[in-house]
Amino acid sequence: MKFGVREICDVVLRAKGTVKVGEATFSNDEPVIYFDSAKTSTVEGSATTVYATGGRGNNKLLAWEGEKAVTFTMEDALLSPLGFSILSGAGLVDATQVNGGMKVHTTLTTVVDVTNVSSSGIVVDLATLTGKTIAEEKAYAFIMKDGQIVERLEPATPSSGSVTFTRKRKAAGQLTGPQTVMVDFYVSVSTGAVEMTIEPDKFGGFYYLEASTLFRRQDNGQDMA
Structure with missing residues (x-):
């Protein structure tokens, strides 16, 4: 019987021991993540060959094969925080686990009337514009024209969702x-965000990989799992 394979593999990674990924702990043989959106998957084998050589012309007389390796390569169409953490060793923190909410970077562009900017500054009500809680972290603002930055304003810290920017001393013109x-600026969120931290001393873990796919028989064209 001969078979042909064209389908992508569905893959599950299982813990080989007690392993912690982010804030979750997995026990031995417990499924950690399922990959069901792969685009391609291949299996390649390799080995190192050592030869005994000698005689006239130093011919290859005998060969030993060792250091056998099988490489499974998979390309996933979709990215998840858990999948990225497994590959890179990155730490995961969910916004629900952070007291006071997680700070998330964002930008917005708005139109402001700056007629009296010299006396009152440029006031931007970020809370009203975004509908979110504004983190009291330093914010930066730029005057834009035709999609380009033409002037950088003095950084300022939001208060009660609003922030007031002033022009730099050397700013030219009116x-x-x-x-x-x-x-x-930054917004503060309590749900719907995950922070990934990549550290130089943290590496991806070791997992048992199970892959399943369909094999089509040559004699009757039937697919077999």
Whole structure:
């Protein structure tokens, strides 16, 4: 009987011992992650060959094969925090586990009337514009024109969701009327965010891999798992 294989493998990684990924702990043989959106998967074998040589022409007289390795390569169409952590050894922290919420970087572009900017500064109500809780971390703002930064404003820290920017001392010319302002800041979220930290001394773990696919028989064209 002969078979042909064209389907992608469905893969599951199981823990080979007690292993911690992010805040989750997995016991021996427990499934850690399922890959069911792979695009390609291949298996390649290799070995190191050592020869005994001698005689006229130093011919190869005898061969030994060792250091056998089988490499399974898989390309996944979708990325998940858990999958990335397994590959890179990155630590995972969910926003629900952070007291006071997790800080998430974001930007927005809005139009502000800067007619009285010299006296009151450029005020941007970030909480109203985003509908989110604004973290009290330093924010940065830029005057934009045709998609380019034409002036950088002094950094400022938001308070109660609003932030006031002033022009730098060496800023040239007058700002009048509506101006396009891009703001770089942080929001605070308690759900829907995961932080991944990659450290130089943390590496991917060791897992038992199980893969299943369909084999098509040559004699009757039937698919077999």
